[in-house]
Amino acid sequence: MQDDTMWGNIFRKEQKTEKSIYTVLENIPIFKDLSKKEIRAVERILHKRTYKANEVLFKEGDPGVGMYIIEQGHVNITLGPENKLLAVLSDGEFFGEIALLSETSRTATATAQTNCSILGFFQSDLFGLLETDPRMGNKILLRLAQMIGDRLRFSNIENQQLKLKLAKNEDKSGDKKVL
Amino acid sequence: MDITLGRFLRLLIAIILIAFIGWLFYSLSTIITILIISALMAYILDPIASYLEFRGLSRSQATIIIFLAFFIIIGVIGWLLVPGLFVELITLQNSLNLEDTAALSQNIKTFIAQNFSFINLENIDIDEKVGQLVTYITNELVFILTKLISVISYIVIVPFVVFFLLKDGRMMKKSFVQLIPNRYFEMILNVIHKTDQQLGWYLRGQFTEAFVVGLLSVIALWLLDVQYFIIIGVFAGFANLIPYVGPVAGAVPALVVTVVNGGSGLELVYIVIAFAIVQLIDNIVLQPLVLSKSVNLHPLVIVFAVLIGGQFFGVLGMLLAVPAAGILKVTSRELYTGIRKFNRL
Numbered sequence: 451m452q453d454d455t456m457w458g459n460i461f462r463k464e465q466k467t468e469k470s471i472y473t474v475l476e477n478i479p480i481f482k483d484l485s486k487k488e489i490r491a492v493e494r495i496l497h498k499r500t501y502k503a504n505e506v507l508f509k510e511g512d513p514g515v516g517m518y519i520i521e522q523g524h525v526n527i528t529l530g531p532e533n534k535l536l537a538v539l540s541d542g543e544f545f546g547e548i549a550l551l552s553e554t555s556r557t558a559t560a561t562a563q564t565n566c567s568i569l570g571f572f573q574s575d576l577f578g579l580l581e582t583d584p585r586m587g588n589k590i591l592l593r594l595a596q597m598i599g600d601r602l603r604f605s606n607i608e609n610q611q612l613k614l615k616l617a618k619n620e621d622k623s624g625d626k627k628v629l
Numbered sequence: 630m631d632i633t634l635g636r637f638l639r640l641l642i643a644i645i646l647i648a649f650i651g652w653l654f655y656s657l658s659t660i661i662t663i664l665i666i667s668a669l670m671a672y673i674l675d676p677i678a679s680y681l682e683f684r685g686l687s688r689s690q691a692t693i694i695i696f697l698a699f700f701i702i703i704g705v706i707g708w709l710l711v712p713g714l715f716v717e718l719i720t721l722q723n724s725l726n727l728e729d730t731a732a733l734s735q736n737i738k739t740f741i742a743q744n745f746s747f748i749n750l751e752n753i754d755i756d757e758k759v760g761q762l763v764t765y766i767t768n769e770l771v772f773i774l775t776k777l778i779s780v781i782s783y784i785v786i787v788p789f790v791v792f793f794l795l796k797d798g799r800m801m802k803k804s805f806v807q808l809i810p811n812r813y814f815e816m817i818l819n820v821i822h823k824t825d826q827q828l829g830w831y832l833r834g835q836f837t838e839a840f841v842v843g844l845l846s847v848i849a850l851w852l853l854d855v856q857y858f859i860i861i862g863v864f865a866g867f868a869n870l871i872p873y874v875g876p877v878a879g880a881v882p883a884l885v886v887t888v889v890n891g892g893s894g895l896e897l898v899y900i901v902i903a904f905a906i907v908q909l910i911d912n913i914v915l916q917p918l919v920l921s922k923s924v925n926l927h928p929l930v931i932v933f934a935v936l937i938g939g940q941f942f943g944v945l946g947m948l949l950a951v952p953a954a955g956i957l958k959v960t961s962r963e964l965y966t967g968i969r970k971f972n973r974l
Contacts, residue, residue: 497803497818501811508815513970515819570814574822578799582682 474521474542479597483589491586497570501562510559514549516572523566528559538563550576550594662942665949667787671794673836678795692796820967827959831924835870835952838915842869842907846879849903855883867948872931880904924955
């Protein structure tokens with residue numbers, strides 16, 4: 451009887467963690483189009499890693515090799531030598547997805563704020579997927595492209611607004627000079 | 630003082646560790662050979678498994694299909710070649726069993742008694758001499774048989790290892806990466822990926838080249854009616870893995886066999902021309918296609934690699950030395966650039 455409860459507990463615990471990874475993945479935009487079976491396949495590919503508080507995930511300037519998904523914990527994204535805090539990311543959030551496409555340097559440093567459990571999805575994994583299961587790989591790629599397109603549009607708008615503001619400011623200073 | 634002592638101790642431990650690893654490698658050379666061969670085969674078969682996966686099979690199904698195909702091919706080859714060899718060995722062994730020994734020594738005794746009556750048979754222990762001779766030959770046979778058994782164990786173990794490397798290789802790689810500390814994790818992952826890509830090209834190229842050259846040689850030798858054309862052709866294919874020396878080494882056995890069988894000078898010329906044509910096809914058509922020369926090894930490196938391979942692992946080591954040197958070169962180059970790029974250590 452005691453044994454039963456012990457085993458029961460172990461299984462329950464396992465199911466719980468698996469379910470939490472599943473729900474985390476389900477809500478990641480680039481995996482949105484995937485079926486249940488495909489998400490399970492992604493789950494098998496992902497690298498699960500644990501970081502202690504203050505441990506560095508990657509440094510600014512390192513070559514980017516892939517994206518990270520936070521399963522549990524908080525991660526600080528900082529910039530420059532003075533470690534200017536850009537964002538604090540937590541459960542279910544992700545970062546570094548551009549590195550899935552090209553091996554450009556990391557533009558910021560990621561450090562674990564608390565003890566973290568992180569899932570890594572890397573360029574090599576994506577390329578492997580494109581080779582063995584292109585249908586699934588393409589779904590992820592398409593989502594990735596859409597995300598980047600959205601972001602480009604957003605920064606274009608931001609850019610235009612900034613240009614407008616700049617032009618207004620220049621006009622104002624020009625008016626002042628005339629006066 | 631403490632620091633220097635500590636350093637000295639650390640150096641000593643490092644030296645002992647390296648020596649130990651060296652010794653371990655040397656004493657486990659057979660197992661390491663099996664592992665290297667299996668890993669190479671799994672590596673070469675990997676794209677086929679990936680292709681089958683792409684066609685909708687699971688990895689396990691893909692592996693099983695590759696193995697079925699492989700066993701059918703091996704089975705056909707075995708069916709054609711092995712029985713002859715076994716029949717010869719068994720006939721030889723049967724003719725040397727102990728019951729016949731007594732008769733054999735009796736025959737010799739009678740022969741001597743009849744023809745050389747002046748020899749005192751009491752002084753020469755014919756029974757013992759004949760016994761010794763037979764024991765010696767039987768021992769040799771047993772030795773040859775144990776060799777054969779070790780070859781068979783290779784034939785059994787290697788596919789077994791290849792099967793699991795092919796089926797679970799990805800999981801193994803993942804489990805290995807899991808063990809790496811966070812600090813080096815990204816770097817090692819990147820290095821493994823880059824090395825994997827380049828080695829994939831290199832090794833598959835090398836073995837495709839060897840396979841095609843082997844096949845062409847077999848066909849050429851068959852057309853020229855050279856004895857043992859299959860074995861010699863296969864050897865020529867493998868020998869082709871060794872640059873410079875390989876092509877020549879591939880042609881020599883064919884020439885020797887022809888000379889021993891009393892072939893004419895013209896036949897020898899034909900064989901040389903055939904091998905030259907195979908090399909020409911290899912250089913002009915195959916090499917640019919398979920890109921196996923993407924890992925440029927210096928001729929001196931090749932020579933020493935072949936010598937070292939031969940020293941430790943025999944003929945097999947000589948054949949596998951160049952791919953092994955290629956693996957070492959690519960891995961260390963990628964590790965070096967990885968360490969520099971990631972600014973670790």
